[in-house]
Amino acid sequence: MDAIKRYILAHELQTGDPLPTEAELCADLGVSRSSVREAIRKLDALDIVHSRRGSGSFVGAMSLDPLVETLILRSALDAGDGYKSLAEVVDIRKALDLGIGVDLVRAIRGTRNPQLRRCVANMRERAEKGESYYEQDISFHLGLLNYLNNRILSQLTSAMWLIHRTVGPTLRQAERETSILTATAHDAILDACEKGDLDDYYAAVELHYAPLRDLLDQPDPART
Known part of the structure; x- marks a missing residue:
């Protein structure tokens, strides 16, 4: 080999x-x-x-597909630990978003992004209807990453999202207000990037992940 x-x-x-x-x-x-x-x-x-x-x-394409399949299987095997594996995936996503903050804010500063704004509006609309918005969410984050022109980072982000989307249906539906808050946090992320404000960007990322992390930290209803 x-x-x-x-x-x-x-x-x-x-x-x-x-x-x-x-x-x-x-x-x-x-x-x-x-x-x-x-x-x-x-x-x-x-x-x-x-x-x-x-x-x-x-x-071959040398994609991250084998990693995705392995982590999805691991999540299924870890079902007895509640949402532990999904929480770890969310933590990785958050770490990636925080880690690219300096480069992302520098790259997007001073730009205007109507397509990403529409993406956020679509997320908020679906959240208000109590619908999920996985597709819009990943499109938003990949849209931001386009500014960095880092193929591996984009693939890794897509891989983490695919795992989240596959395992996520086992997670009980977030409250409507929480879902709307998470969707709105994307506007704050984009605002911070366009303004070039790194502190605001970090705060917006924290706002984005806090509701989901709180949900994951609650007891798994399947085990109570």
Whole structure:
């Protein structure tokens, strides 16, 4: 497996590029065909390689999908601990938002973002109707991250959101007022970024996550 990864690096292959055939890899790496097949199978599971029946193997997307699947399974296995795993995911999301504060505020300062404003308005509208707004929420955060042009950070944020969305339905619905407050906090985040006010940004992030964290800290009704 490591030999194939080294091959990809040495030949500067990119996502979608074809790998040599099994026979060619065996000759190049000096290993057996069964070893190559086993390595390809493991790399496929990690999204490093993508195998297509009848077409061969190609360099994969190298996404965070395997991480997502692992954490979703872990959350399911941790069901006996209430919302512990989901709370940890929320803490990671909050840490990411706080950690990028300086760069994000610097990048967005002085701009205007009508599309993100509409996204927040849509969140608030859905919250007032008692509806969830997962799609609008992730679109807002990814919209902010576009300013940083950091592909890995965007993928990590999307991964954390996918885990939250998958595990989240087990969480009881937040009160309407709490949901509206969380939606409104996104306006405060965007206000702070556009003004270039880092302290306001940090305060808005805290406001954004506080209601959800409070909800997660309450006893799991399934266990009471």
